[in-house]
Amino acid sequence: FLPRFQRRAWHAGAMAPRTASAAARVRAQAQGPADLKSIDVARAANAGSYHKAMSLLREGAVHVLGRALDGTVEASVRSERGNESYSVRVRPDGFGDLSAKCSCVDHKKRGGLCKHGAALVLALQHEDCGAPPAASAPSVPGTGVGQW
Structure with missing residues (x-):
């Protein structure tokens, strides 16, 4: 049981536990329904993933395939070795x-x-800060992203 002031702070994300899941850390960082740009990726990513993600970005491994009106973005991201690609989808939820x-x-x-x-x-x-995306394919406007 937490005192009232701590409960309010807890629900606001100010007192997120250190052992919180990545999803909980992401929830504490985002500010709105379409606010992917405000997420602290270094903090939200799984342990060891942030620096590898930066390398993938520098190598041009991210190729945006489509965007939906609800903010969902689907992409293909090459593996570190470059021998396969993974289907990735992020969505403000x-x-x-x-x-x-x-x-x-x-x-x-x-x-x-x-x-x-x-x-x-x-x-x-x-993209949101005006910098050109690292070798991404042109986005395909759409109203939905298919299941995989």
Whole structure:
């Protein structure tokens, strides 16, 4: 049981536990339904994934395939070795939440924001700040993103 002032702070994300899941850390960072650009990717990503995501971004491994009106973005992200690609989808999910899905083994085992998902969010943040995305394919406007 928490005192009233601590409960309010807890619900506002100010007192998120250190052992919170990646999804909980993402919820604490996002500010609105379409606010992927405000997410602190280094903090939200699974352990060890942020620096690998930065490398993938620099190598031009992120290729945006489509965007939906609800903010969902689907992409193909090459593996670190470059021998295969993973299907990645990120979506603002409710107020201050982010849903990420990837076809890689790490995401299947740990969930959360793997290096491929983190690389996609970083690429989207680079687009939003006016910087050209690292070798991404042109986005395809659409009203939905297919299931995989």
